[in-house]
Amino acid sequence: MFETVLVANRGEIARRVIRTLRRLGIRSVVVHTRPDADAPHVRDADTAVEIGGYLDIQAILDAAARTGAEAVHPGYGFLAENAGFARACAAAGLVFIGPPAEAIELMGDKIHAKAAVSEAGVPVVPGSEGDRLTDDQLAAAARDIGMPVLLKPSAGGGGKGMRLVRDESALAEEIAAARREARASFGNDTLLVERWIDRPRHIEIQVLADAHGRIVHLGERECSLQRRHQKLIEEAPSALLDPETRAAMGQAAVRAAAACGYTGAGTVEFIVPTADPSSYSFMEMNTRLQVEHPVTELAASIDGLPGASGPTSLDLVEQQLRVAAGEPLAFTQSDFSFSGHAVEARICAEDPARDFLPTGGTVLLLDEPSGPLDRTGVRVDSGLAAGTEVGSSYDPMLAKVIARGPDRESALRLLRGALAGTRILGVTTNAGYLRRLLHHPEVRSGDLDTGLVERHPELTVPPAADTRDALSVAALVRQLTLAPAADPRTGWQDPFARPSGWRLGAEPAWTRHRLVPRSGPDAGGEPVEIRIRPASATTLTDAADNATDQGSVHTFEVRHGENPPVVVRLCQDADNAVGRRLLITLDGLTTAWTTATAPDGTVWLSARGETWSFAPHDPLAELALAGPAAAHGGALNAPMPGTVTLVKVAEGDRVTQGQPLLVLEAMKMEHVIAAPHDGLVERLKARPGATVAMDELLAVVAAEPPAHPATEPVEEQP
Numbered sequence: 186m187f188e189t190v191l192v193a194n195r196g197e198i199a200r201r202v203i204r205t206l207r208r209l210g211i212r213s214v215v216v217h218t219r220p221d222a223d224a225p226h227v228r229d230a231d232t233a234v235e236i237g238g239y240l241d242i243q244a245i246l247d248a249a250a251r252t253g254a255e256a257v258h259p260g261y262g263f264l265a266e267n268a269g270f271a272r273a274c275a276a277a278g279l280v281f282i283g284p285p286a287e288a289i290e291l292m293g294d295k296i297h298a299k300a301a302v303s304e305a306g307v308p309v310v311p312g313s314e315g316d317r318l319t320d321d322q323l324a325a326a327a328r329d330i331g332m333p334v335l336l337k338p339s340a341g342g343g344g345k346g347m348r349l350v351r352d353e354s355a356l357a358e359e360i361a362a363a364r365r366e367a368r369a370s371f372g373n374d375t376l377l378v379e380r381w382i383d384r385p386r387h388i389e390i391q392v393l394a395d396a397h398g399r400i401v402h403l404g405e406r407e408c409s410l411q412r413r414h415q416k417l418i419e420e421a422p423s424a425l426l427d428p429e430t431r432a433a434m435g436q437a438a439v440r441a442a443a444a445c446g447y448t449g450a451g452t453v454e455f456i457v458p459t460a461d462p463s464s465y466s467f468m469e470m471n472t473r474l475q476v477e478h479p480v481t482e483l484a485a486s487i488d489g490l491p492g493a494s495g496p497t498s499l500d501l502v503e504q505q506l507r508v509a510a511g512e513p514l515a516f517t518q519s520d521f522s523f524s525g526h527a528v529e530a531r532i533c534a535e536d537p538a539r540d541f542l543p544t545g546g547t548v549l550l551l552d553e554p555s556g557p558l559d560r561t562g563v564r565v566d567s568g569l570a571a572g573t574e575v576g577s578s579y580d581p582m583l584a585k586v587i588a589r590g591p592d593r594e595s596a597l598r599l600l601r602g603a604l605a606g607t608r609i610l611g612v613t614t615n616a617g618y619l620r621r622l623l624h625h626p627e628v629r630s631g632d633l634d635t636g637l638v639e640r641h642p643e644l645t646v647p648p649a650a651d652t653r654d655a656l657s658v659a660a661l662v663r664q665l666t667l668a669p670a671a672d673p674r675t676g677w678q679d680p681f682a683r684p685s686g687w688r689l690g691a692e693p694a695w696t697r698h699r700l701v702p703r704s705g706p707d708a709g710g711e712p713v714e715i716r717i718r719p720a721s722a723t724t725l726t727d728a729a730d731n732a733t734d735q736g737s738v739h740t741f742e743v744r745h746g747e748n749p750p751v752v753v754r755l756c757q758d759a760d761n762a763v764g765r766r767l768l769i770t771l772d773g774l775t776t777a778w779t780t781a782t783a784p785d786g787t788v789w790l791s792a793r794g795e796t797w798s799f800a801p802h803d804p805l806a807e808l809a810l811a812g813p814a815a816a817h818g819g820a821l822n823a824p825m826p827g828t829v830t831l832v833k834v835a836e837g838d839r840v841t842q843g844q845p846l847l848v849l850e851a852m853k854m855e856h857v858i859a860a861p862h863d864g865l866v867e868r869l870k871a872r873p874g875a876t877v878a879m880d881e882l883l884a885v886v887a888a889e890p891p892a893h894p895a896t897e898p899v900e901e902q903p
Contacts, residue, residue: 186510187211187256187280191249192230193270194260195239196568197584198474199226202258204557205502214252216245225570239263242270246277256280256509258502262580265473266293266341282509284394284472288445292470295339296377298445302467305444307437310456310466312379324356327378336360338367339375344414345854346370349381365830365848366855382456384634387411388423388465389454390438391481393504394447397513402435403485403499404523406477408454409633410622412541413854417619417638419477420528421484424593424631430462441470450474450505459634474501476582477529479564483589486524487516526596527589530604530619533581536825537618537645538705543581543851545826545879548573549611549781549789550765554586554603562589562596563603575612577826577851577876583614593631597623605794610781613704617795618645646706647795655797657743658769658778659788660698660715661755663801664741666782667696693718695744699802703787709822709880712802716744720752819867819886821858823877827851832873838866839889846884847871864888 190206191214192199199215203226206213215230218238227233232252236244240263249257257274259265259282271286283289292298296316299309313326316339327334332353338346346366348359364374387408394400407423408416422431438453452475455465478501485499508514535541551571558564567584575583586603590596604620621644622628627637638644646652699712720740737757744750754770767778779791787800831848834840840860849856858871868885877883 187506189214189252189254190256190258190282190506191216191245191252191254191279192226192258192260193239193245194258194263194265195221195224195226196579197566197582198260198262198476198568200229200568201566202260202502203229205500205506208500209503209506211506214248214254216248220574220576224573225568228570242267242273245270246273246279249277249279254279256282256506258282258505259473261473261476266471268293280509282449282505284445284447284449284451288447289472291445292447292451292472293340295337295469296375298470299467301444302441302470305440307441307444307467308465310379310382310468313377316375316377318376320357320360323360323376323378327356328353330378330380333381333383335379335381336363337377337379338363338371338373339377340373341367341371344411344416347414349414351381362855369830369850382458384459384636385409386423386425386457386459386462386633387416387454387468387635388426388434388457389452389471389475390435391475391478391501392438392442392447392451392453393501393508393514394442394449394451395508395514396448396511399514399517400439400442400447401514401516401518401521402438403481403521405431405434406452406475406480407633408477409635410628410638411635412537412638414635416477416531417533417615418528418530418622418628419480420526420593420596421480422523422526424633425457425459425462427462430465433463434465437465437467441467445470447472449508450478450501474505476531476585479566479585479587480527480529483527483558483564483587484523484525486522488520488522489516525589525591526593527587528593528596528600528623529585529587530600530616530623531582532584532586532607532609532619533615534575534583534612535581535615536613536704536708537615539708539824541615542825542856543577543827543854544613544704545575545577545851546612547783548575548609549783550608550779551610552606552608552779553584554606558589561603562599563587564589565603569609577828583609583612594629597629608779608791608796610779610789610791610796610798611783613798614796617647620794621647647797651793651795652705652797653745654769654771654776655790655792655795656700656713656715656745656799657753657771658767658780658790658792659700659797659799660717660743661741661753661769662767662780662782662788662790663698663700663786664696664717665739665755665757700788700799701802703798703800705797708824714746716750717741819861819864819888820882821846821861821884821886823849823879823881823883824856824858825849825851826879827856827877829871829873829875829877829883830855832869832871834866834869834884836866836869840864840866840886846886849877849883858883860886862886862888 189212192202203213213230214232216236217227234248264270268286268290271281274281303309333351336348346363348363350359368374388405391403405423406419406421408419410418441453452471454468457465482499534544554563554565564587588596588600601623607616695716695718698715701712720742739755741753742750743753756768781789789798827849830850834846842862844860845857847858864886867887871883
């Protein structure tokens, strides 16, 4: 076994690999960029080396030489499926913990991979043939196959660059967009086109192969809950497959691995019709450890594995290390079985209510369930820490929460509870959405397919009543920050400094808070006004509440718009700073709220498994930023932090409603900014290659007044 292993990755997967290295007594080395100098994976490792970038092969090899590493674990993403990196490691005398470069090369090219596995007797999805097809050839192949079709980059995976095209007239534009995304993500814009199977299921098989000719499969993972062809929820085993189909698909995966001379851990992905699971077809092979590997680790049981103590004893990273060190697999296919059920949820920096657009920011407060596997059956693989900066350069996935139970229902229930207890303030994530999705009747019954997320957009928005309560709490947090500090000796507060003012014999004045949602469907929209004032003794049903206003308990009247005011009782933990943990009694219901306030005044809140953020409205700053055209709805702000990759117009151009103006890319995803109405490009701040922040002004399109027909002369009456 190795003495020192370098992990050529970052975030949660780097920490996951380090955890196994530590357990096996292997020294861990990580590389990191300067912005990641204080990242959790750097803190976890025994040794860390700063490099210019995670794709800099020579810098990684130099780091391995400096630290005496004997092997390199690539994790997933970055260089994990780069055949050139695998060859460079071998040339430098390093063991690449993964398959041979030839296997990476073959399976990394979807066109040649389909041909290879087809020859091995594995069924494949009908699609285009040949590589380096031109745009016209791709369009012709799509027409021959019949709409709808799926455009896919030949060189990559993870759903990046994939485009579902239902309308033949959109082919040219979608092919161009798919090529741009493929080039940006993989450095190769070669595309293929495949028949689209409506309401399919995405099921994959985990394989392990050693260098001594033994290949085994470890059953399937159901990965059908996706957005933009990227997975959100994975589970093992699938509720769809019977033992016979599971065995047949497993053997097909073994044949696919053998066809490319595979060694190590890999995954063979299949598209499976719900109505006829036996009609599965090969999609691709991922020649690396998968993001969702924990569900296999928690659900698989291996008889006779040395040191085994139950279904959690299987460690796929350990198996990768042992295979790379030349050891044979210590078990056979007959030793494998499923024991229990495991489900994983990917927590990503994205806003589900805004079409899952990437987000970013600084983690102000972090509260996650426990680590590797707690007594309740919950495991967390996370790359986060308080203070972590989430930018637009890397994949949006931040952490994974995995739950294991004796059956599917209990695993789902455990995972929903774990997500409800996950609080990440400072960055908008999909954690609340994942909990709502897992509670949906179709998901609970196992009636899944890859289009389920798209068919239920109502799940992307928290309950309206909860959002209304969150607005009240955000305004209360703002109110508390405005209150004068009490004298520590006497408890006296200056009445003239109170936000409600002081008036002899009169009710306290209302304090107006105008808040703008920073996430959700109304993000960046019109401000909402909340009015607050201290509750008078005559308003309270219990006058004793008012007597404790100077302490940690406060009672206010809160009013939304013209609605009648409601009395809200707020209890702040004595040992916490303002805005950390509050108990709010509203309409007789007491709820614990976790809060944090960003330096710009944005209030972040978490309660009932949901998260919200509201910023104080600044009309002067808004007007100065966008100019007069903003009043007419012509200001176009960045919906996500990212990089401007394409600008299609210039100042002074006339545009029509819906016309693409520019393309913004973040976390390897493209977003087209279109004209909100017919008009004139009055201002254009966006420039190709420029990095922009969320809500930063990109362009202003001034609406042109409608043309009026010429007035016809009125004929005089005799």
